[in-house]
Amino acid sequence: MADIRNRKQNGSQPALDDAQAHALQQYNDTEGHFSLVRNFRLADLITIMNGFCGVFSIFSSARYMLSNDKTYLWYALWFPLGGLLFDFFDGKVARWRQSSSLLGQELDSLADLISFGVAPALLAFTVGLRTQLDTVILTVFVCCGLARLARFNATVALVPKDEAGKSRYFEGLPIPSSLVIVGVLALWTYNDWIIGAQGVPLGTIVLWGAKGGNGELHKVSAIYAAWAAMMVSKTLRVPKI
Template sequence: MSQRKSQSKSVHVDEAKADALHQYQDTEGHFSLVRNFRLADLVTIMNGVCGSFSIFSSARYLLTNDPDYLWSAMAFPLAGLMFDFLDGKVARWRKSSSMLGQELDSLADLISFGVAPSLLAFVVGLRTYLDTVILTGFICCGLARLARFNATVALIPKNNGGKAKYFEGLPIPSSLALVGILSYWTKNGWIAGQQGLPWGTTTLWGAPGGRGEVHYVSLIFACWAAAMVSKTLRVPKL
């Protein structure tokens, strides 16, 4: 009986996907993609907009050394989280979703909670060669975590409301905790150009200041990256 229900549900999902695909295929014109967006999709895109503004604000800080740009860069990911929460509520309110929604959500999350926090870490002082290797790994682990979620979400046990009971690995929006740490360091002047990052650096090989130098605090990002792609770490979903 359960197998029959599962097959029936699978057929229903396949039919829904086919209908959605026909919707995109049958709509023609230069702006047909935009016309097929749902309101929830536009809210999701605003998450990506916030992440992009954070990146450009970080770049402006590096050019001007104006702290207002740095604080803006730290605030925009928080605004992105607001839109990340809001898009699901809008989809349920409008009782409409699209095939693009899940993909848009993951791509926007990568910008706001992967790339933007990594660039913020670089801006405040994680600028050695090994620091950038670790930050690149952080972004790639976030990317892998989002891809795995999209591919395996159907396999995760659901509650009575149809939502997944837990996350496998840390969800990428958790990187806002790292942004909070960077904000605290900025407030206390523990950044590049002022007092410098806490705990300093160590040299794994070569001369100090060379490619083998790394900040101790980079290990926080390394551990966070490992937690995002962990298969055994299960975070209850609220």
């Protein structure tokens, strides 16, 4: 285990602590079919349920666009909230069972990207933000969420800690904060402010070319652009509750 704990001390990766080294050694030592699954901890399974909620939201959005059945749109809006609940409980369970792991940290970031990055972006497209510039902004939103999660994993050890060892603040908006936008989309859905009904609020502007062309943009896409900027901000510090 000492070799694993001290791997790349002189390279780009820091040495692992005893708990991390022990968890990594377990994955290294386990062979055979389903060895990865056998090494999952309870917290890891809860994290995977977060990802399940995000993926189900994505497919529900697709089903709504195929069928125009609003029930599927409500599924798509509600499942990211389920993802948030699983995201909250996986950390609680990991601390309760004292079973945090490197795999769990990576799973958490990947699940968050699906539930709070990709799913909210597709929801925006589903309700009506479908111009070429809209999709560019939504893509940037997802990529900023990805960059924010990667930065968190790489720099969390540098953030000041409290007496309990928890980070005092987040650098930039945490990606689960995108559920605020999902709440806004739910309000639009309730009021029929979506494509195929009354249309997205505030309408569009044409930055170049003709209406309906590549230069058209929904004004409310600015919400996603601003959120993307706040997620990757280094100067914005959100106190951790």
